[in-house]
Amino acid sequence: MYVQIDLDGPAGTLRVSGHGLPVVELVRAPGSPPDAHTPIGSRRRALLTLRVDGVPASIGPARGRLLRRSYRVDARVGGVRYRLMPCGYEHSALSRDGRRIGTLQSSGDGRVVDEWEGAPDPLDLVLGTALAAAFGTGAAPWWETVGDIVGELIP
Template sequence: MYVQIDLDGPAGTLRVHGQGLPTVELVRAPGAGPDTHTPIGTRKAALLALSVDGEPAVIRPARGRLLRRSYRVDVRTDGVRYRLVPCGYTESRLTRDGRRIGILTCSGDARVIDEWDGEPTPRDLAVGTALAAAFGTGAAPWWETLGDIVGEMIP
């Protein structure tokens, strides 16, 4: 299935669509200056609006700090819970209602590489692709991040 990803990070807009897929749109609030670490420009839920197939959805990105889990992004749409959470340096695990359905990789360039545990539904594919493109995937382990912080503090 062909997936089209239209990401404009500076403007804070993302649109994922394709034949047979629900359209997923994520928009950063107008006037909200983008951060430099997140492709969509923010991890603040209050500054983001998500819709799936034209219906509003709830999105809750975590703050993105020391632990890989702190980079998770939760979405609730049409009674389904999705979570994208880093599971390696470059990849993140996508779950639906707590069950792993795939591994996604995106370095923030709006190109998503996906590996599914089975046949994803069109909604799985569209939502997972949108989350990976909007927030990137992967994270360093906490001990490596902590080492980098300590290294920065030593002259």
């Protein structure tokens, strides 16, 4: 299945679609300044609106701090819970209702590389792609991040 990703980080818009696939749209609040570290421009839940085929869905990105899990992104579409969480330097695992269904990679440039545990459901495919494109994937382990911080403090 071909997935079309239209990401405009400065404007705060993302649209993921494809023939026969649901349309996922994620929008940052108009007029809100983008942060430089997140492709969609914000990790603040209050500034983000998620819609799947025009129906509101919930989005809950964590703050993105020291621990890998702090870069997780939760979404709820209907009664289904999704979570995208870093599982390596460049990759993040996508789970649906607590079960891992795929691994995604995106550096925030509007492209996503995916690997699925079997054939993905159309909603899984577009939502996972949207989360990876909007927030990027992967993170360094906490001990490496702490080492970098300490290294910056030592002259």
